Amino acid sequence: MKLGVIGTGHVGLVVAAALAELGHEVHCTDANTELLNNLEKGILPFFEPGLKELFERNRKRIHCHSNIQAVVSPSTALFLAVGTPETTEGTSNLDALWKALQEVCATASEKKHLILKSTVPAGTAHRAKNLIKEHSQIAHSIISNPEFLRQGEAIEDFLRPDRIVVGHSTLEEREVMEKIYEPLLKNSSPKILFMDNVSAELVKYSANSFLALKISFINEMALLCERLGANIEQVREGLTSDHRINPHFFTPGLGYGGSCFPKDVRALTETAKDLGFDLFTIESAEKVNNRQKDLFFEKIKTQLGSLNKKRIGVWGLSYKPGTDDLRRAPSVEILQKLYSEGAQVQAYDPVAMENAKQALKDQFTPCESKEAACEGADALLIFTEWPEFHTLQLEQLKTLMRGNLIVDGRNLFDVQKMKSLGFNYLSVGRVSSLKI
Numbered sequence: 422m423k424l425g426v427i428g429t430g431h432v433g434l435v436v437a438a439a440l441a442e443l444g445h446e447v448h449c450t451d452a453n454t455e456l457l458n459n460l461e462k463g464i465l466p467f468f469e470p471g472l473k474e475l476f477e478r479n480r481k482r483i484h485c486h487s488n489i490q491a492v493v494s495p496s497t498a499l500f501l502a503v504g505t506p507e508t509t510e511g512t513s514n515l516d517a518l519w520k521a522l523q524e525v526c527a528t529a530s531e532k533k534h535l536i537l538k539s540t541v542p543a544g545t546a547h548r549a550k551n552l553i554k555e556h557s558q559i560a561h562s563i564i565s566n567p568e569f570l571r572q573g574e575a576i577e578d579f580l581r582p583d584r585i586v587v588g589h590s591t592l593e594e595r596e597v598m599e600k601i602y603e604p605l606l607k608n609s610s611p612k613i614l615f616m617d618n619v620s621a622e623l624v625k626y627s628a629n630s631f632l633a634l635k636i637s638f639i640n641e642m643a644l645l646c647e648r649l650g651a652n653i654e655q656v657r658e659g660l661t662s663d664h665r666i667n668p669h670f671f672t673p674g675l676g677y678g679g680s681c682f683p684k685d686v687r688a689l690t691e692t693a694k695d696l697g698f699d700l701f702t703i704e705s706a707e708k709v710n711n712r713q714k715d716l717f718f719e720k721i722k723t724q725l726g727s728l729n730k731k732r733i734g735v736w737g738l739s740y741k742p743g744t745d746d747l748r749r750a751p752s753v754e755i756l757q758k759l760y761s762e763g764a765q766v767q768a769y770d771p772v773a774m775e776n777a778k779q780a781l782k783d784q785f786t787p788c789e790s791k792e793a794a795c796e797g798a799d800a801l802l803i804f805t806e807w808p809e810f811h812t813l814q815l816e817q818l819k820t821l822m823r824g825n826l827i828v829d830g831r832n833l834f835d836v837q838k839m840k841s842l843g844f845n846y847l848s849v850g851r852v853s854s855l856k857i
């Protein structure tokens with residue numbers, strides 16, 4: 422099939438490359454022309470494992486255009502994957518979506534199937550249909566097809582999903598979606614779930630909110646463990662040995678970040694508020710998540726006292742491994758606080774350094790290696806569980822640092838081993854020398 426993708430960011434570019442992998446001819450565009458020019462040269466705008474290879478392999482079936490007409494004209498169906506960022510009130514900013522839809526309406530000379538890939542609040546498909554009526558004589562169809570990929574595992578998630586959710590209202594729309602995903606359905610066996618548009622929109626928000634809730638729950642139990650002298654790893658094992666409690670997204674740490682969970686959790690609570698009620702559980706998940714960063718910062722302060730002129734090493738900046746994305750990464754907020762209190766931060770991340778330089782400017786010193794980030798440090802902070810952080814000999818770490826404090830937001834190391842090596846090692850929810 423000939424398909425269009427509007428918005429080639431973290432989702433749209435993966436969708437474009439994966440649809441090409443499935444054998445479709447893909448035409449894509451983005452409002453950012455520099456991004457498109459770079460794509461033409463094979464330069465991808467962000468790091469995603471395997472994406473460059475997938476993109477290159479299918480290059481002959483992927484066409485990038487700065488002119489939307491060149492995308493709309495040949496395509497039977499178009500995926501809209503533009504950003505839907507959070508407004509200051511916590512709702513979703515749909516300006517980019519409305520703009521893209523209007524551009525399609527102004528350009529299309531025949532009926533198109535418009536597939537909402539962006540995460541959009543319940544009721545958006547309905548509003549989109551109204552917008553089409555206002556801006557076009559043609560009754561384009563609106564299909565909701567929320568995306569569940571995880572950055573860092575995006576290709577695998579797209580090509581081997583647990584389920585594909587499709588919100589639609591006609592048999593024709595159902596058949597179009599079956600045809601698009603047919604090669605994928607042949608190779609793997611995800612469920613394809615057909616439902617009405619509003620239900621499909623809600624699946625996406627409730628899935629992210631539920632996962633956020635799980636993360637916040639285990640973090641709250643971790644805090645209890647710290648106060649009671651219990652061990653969250655043992656508590657977690659006790660919990661997840663119950664087949665009703667799935668271990669995924671149930672690991673204690675610095676809380677959730679990234680471009681999706683924080684904004685989607687807020688947007689869902691705002692949707693309920695608009696309807697006149699509160700989503701108490703989900704609001705609590707957000708509160709716990711915010712507190713998680715405060716607790717981490719408190720641990721540093723309790724141990725070091727004044728941060729003025731303290732040299733702080735940092736391992737990992739991205740909100741999770743496998744991505745260079747710093748959007749809503751706990752590291753950014755905490756590094757800004759450290760800077761404002763006079764600390765001298767030296768940080769290393771295997772892939773997120775360029776984004777960190779843009780986000781944090783001169784608030785930290787970028788380092789070329791994990792070893793360099795520890796040199797002469799009074800304390801080491803661990804924000805991201807990149808595999809390479811396991812490979813440094815802990816004895817070497819000891820000699821590189823000036824102090825012995827390690828505050829680990831990802832529970833990378835064994836508590837007893839760290840203690841025996843003479844580190845003042847504070848992790849999340851595990852017995853340590855810390856008394857708060």
Ligand SMILES: NC(=O)c1ccc[n+]([C@@H]2O[C@H](COP(=O)([O-])OP(=O)(O)OC[C@H]3O[C@@H](n4cnc5c(N)ncnc54)[C@H](O)[C@@H]3O)[C@@H](O)[C@H]2O)c1
Pocket residue numbers: 427428429430431432433450451452453456502503504505517518520521538539540541568569570571572680681
């Ligand atoms: N990042 C994720 O892991 C993820 C996962 C599932 C769903 N989503 C959702 O997918 C959507 C896109 O997220 P993302 O992370 O890819 O965002 P992104 O910011 O990485 O990419 C969005 C792209 O859309 C482009 N754009 C904006 N307005 C445009 C317009 N009018 N026409 C053409 N292009 C336009 C931007 O230039 C940008 O390149 C959001 O709704 C997000 O919530 C994201």
